[in-house]
Amino acid sequence: MSKVRVRYAPSPTGPQHVGGIRTALYNYLFAKKLGGDVILRIEDTDQTRFVEGAEKYIIESVQWCGFDFDEGVHKGGDYGPYKQSERKDIYVTYLQQLIDNDKAYYAFDTPDELNVKRLEAEGEKKVFKYDSSTRNYLRNSIVFSKEETQNLLNQGIPYTVRFKMEPNQNILVDDMVRGTVSFNSSELDDKIIYKSDGMPTYHLANVVDDHLMKISHVIRGEEWLPSAPLHVALYQAFEWDSPKFAHLPLLLKPNGKGKLSKRDGDAGGFPVFPLEWKDPKTGDVSRGYREEGYYPEAFLNIIAMLGWNPGTEQEIFNLNELIQAFDIQKVGKSGAKFDPDKAKWFNQQYLWQKSNEKIASDVRIDLKKRGIDTPVNLISVAEHMKERVSFVKDIYSSAQYFFESPRDFDVKMIKKKWKNQSAQIVLEISQVFENVSEFTAANLEAAFKNYLENNGVGFGVAMIALRLSITGLGGGPSLFNIAEIIGKTETLKRLTESVQQIEILKEA
Numbered sequence: 095m096s097k098v099r100v101r102y103a104p105s106p107t108g109p110q111h112v113g114g115i116r117t118a119l120y121n122y123l124f125a126k127k128l129g130g131d132v133i134l135r136i137e138d139t140d141q142t143r144f145v146e147g148a149e150k151y152i153i154e155s156v157q158w159c160g161f162d163f164d165e166g167v168h169k170g171g172d173y174g175p176y177k178q179s180e181r182k183d184i185y186v187t188y189l190q191q192l193i194d195n196d197k198a199y200y201a202f203d204t205p206d207e208l209n210v211k212r213l214e215a216e217g218e219k220k221v222f223k224y225d226s227s228t229r230n231y232l233r234n235s236i237v238f239s240k241e242e243t244q245n246l247l248n249q250g251i252p253y254t255v256r257f258k259m260e261p262n263q264n265i266l267v268d269d270m271v272r273g274t275v276s277f278n279s280s281e282l283d284d285k286i287i288y289k290s291d292g293m294p295t296y297h298l299a300n301v302v303d304d305h306l307m308k309i310s311h312v313i314r315g316e317e318w319l320p321s322a323p324l325h326v327a328l329y330q331a332f333e334w335d336s337p338k339f340a341h342l343p344l345l346l347k348p349n350g351k352g353k354l355s356k357r358d359g360d361a362g363g364f365p366v367f368p369l370e371w372k373d374p375k376t377g378d379v380s381r382g383y384r385e386e387g388y389y390p391e392a393f394l395n396i397i398a399m400l401g402w403n404p405g406t407e408q409e410i411f412n413l414n415e416l417i418q419a420f421d422i423q424k425v426g427k428s429g430a431k432f433d434p435d436k437a438k439w440f441n442q443q444y445l446w447q448k449s450n451e452k453i454a455s456d457v458r459i460d461l462k463k464r465g466i467d468t469p470v471n472l473i474s475v476a477e478h479m480k481e482r483v484s485f486v487k488d489i490y491s492s493a494q495y496f497f498e499s500p501r502d503f504d505v506k507m508i509k510k511k512w513k514n515q516s517a518q519i520v521l522e523i524s525q526v527f528e529n530v531s532e533f534t535a536a537n538l539e540a541a542f543k544n545y546l547e548n549n550g551v552g553f554g555v556a557m558i559a560l561r562l563s564i565t566g567l568g569g570g571p572s573l574f575n576i577a578e579i580i581g582k583t584e585t586l587k588r589l590t591e592s593v594q595q596i597e598i599l600k601e602a
């Protein structure tokens with residue numbers, strides 16, 4: 095078998111959402127498993143949809159995930175240029191070949207004329223198609239003589255070039271996910287392959303480039319399956335071998351009803367883009383997984399599992415493990431539901447694997463962004479908090495008390511659990527703690543238990559009173575550990591100050 099070469103061929107029309115990055119990843123995994131290369135080609139033939147910054151965004155997203163292409167706009171390579179707008183002359187040569195061989199033709203019909211045809215057809219409850227049944231009655235080089243056509247071209251009359259789709263053919267698309275998919279060419283129309291603006295359309299450019307770049311397998315989203323018979327017909331028209339195809343299942347909304355879109359993310363409160371994106375025209379900002387605090391390895395794992403599974407129970411894979419395990423035959427045919435809760439779960443799994451030191455240094459960065467410089471030992475904070483959160487940033491939001499005296503108290507809990515004697519108990523324990531020789535969790539726990547025994551105070555009442563006073567909350571990691579981490583001065587200060595506030599809240 096010749097060398098495996100695959101490509102990711104995005105159009106720079108905006109940020110790539112999770113589905114696009116998944117396509118890039120599956121291309122990468124497929125190629126690397128088979129010792130092949132993966133190419134990044136920018137398909138920018140539709141200049142009306144070009145968006146500044148989109149190309150950079152694609153490269154940055156993939157690199158953030160931890161992989162990269164072997165060839166492409168940012169890397170160079172032997173098959174460049176890798177941007178279609180820089181390959182115009184190449185397409186013209188191949189276009190001419192199709193025209194000369196009677197596989198394509200010039201069409202001079204204006205948009206207005208075609209619109210009239212469309213309306214006429216609608217009046218008869220039909221759909222107008224530019225195809226073998228109509229082309230002989232339209233304004234094109236099949237109908238016009240050679241001279242007439244040449245005259246129109248010489249006059250600079252705008253034209254498009256259409257592919258001459260032969261009717262009644264059975265076109266077979268060899269798809270690694272779906273098996274052989276067959277199409278009847280009579281259902282297809284004579285697609286424009288070259289536009290009046292002097293640019294090829296996606297179809298021509300895509301096929302010419304895949305051939306010239308020696309692409310062995312085309313792995314792309316399911317939305318391109320309807321174009322595949324045209325592509326196969328183009329390969330046949332050029333007398334080239336067609337690559338093998340794999341059309342990946344759509345990514346669906348969390349409820350499974352329809353394609354995942356940017357709006358679902360906005361409504362459901364989860365990002366659909368790998369990185370934050372600021373629209374250069376409107377200034378609108380779309381959230382990104384990176385900025386939400388996802389680890390790149392977790393994000394990679396999340397997208398890998400959208401539509402593929404190894405057929406075992408294993409869910410956690412790093413990039414190398416994915417390369418080993420990936421099998422395109424195991425990619426599903428039906429759409430893959432995007433599950434935002436599962437995405438969080440993946441991040442949590444990766445967070446749990448991190449060392450306390452690494453989490454501590456990430457917490458330090460997070461706190462700095464919030465303008466907090468704390469003397470507490472963040473490694474100990476990480477040790478006690480990591481199993482309780484999914485993201486580094488949750489450590490601050492769910493355990494602010496490590497870094498600041500509680501500003502908000504859980505009033506519901508106070509109303510329920512703060513008893514008449516609670517204030518006195520807290521103040522007495524504060525005295526006990528003051529006299530503990532070394533302010534460690536173990537010593538504090540022993541002193542606390544001792545106090546309960548000597549004074550006949552119940553564990554539950556005392557514990558919740560202490561916890562509310564120190565943290566403002568009704569739950570969290572071991573209170574004695576929290577006290578040790580925030581230190582003696584801070585603990586004693588909170589015990590006295592909070593009591594007054596809690597008493598007021600209790601009465602309110």
Ligand code: GLU
Nearest residue numbers: 103104105137300314318
């Ligand atoms: N340019 C197409 C896109 O934007 C690529 C389709 C293909 O991979 O053939 O998705």
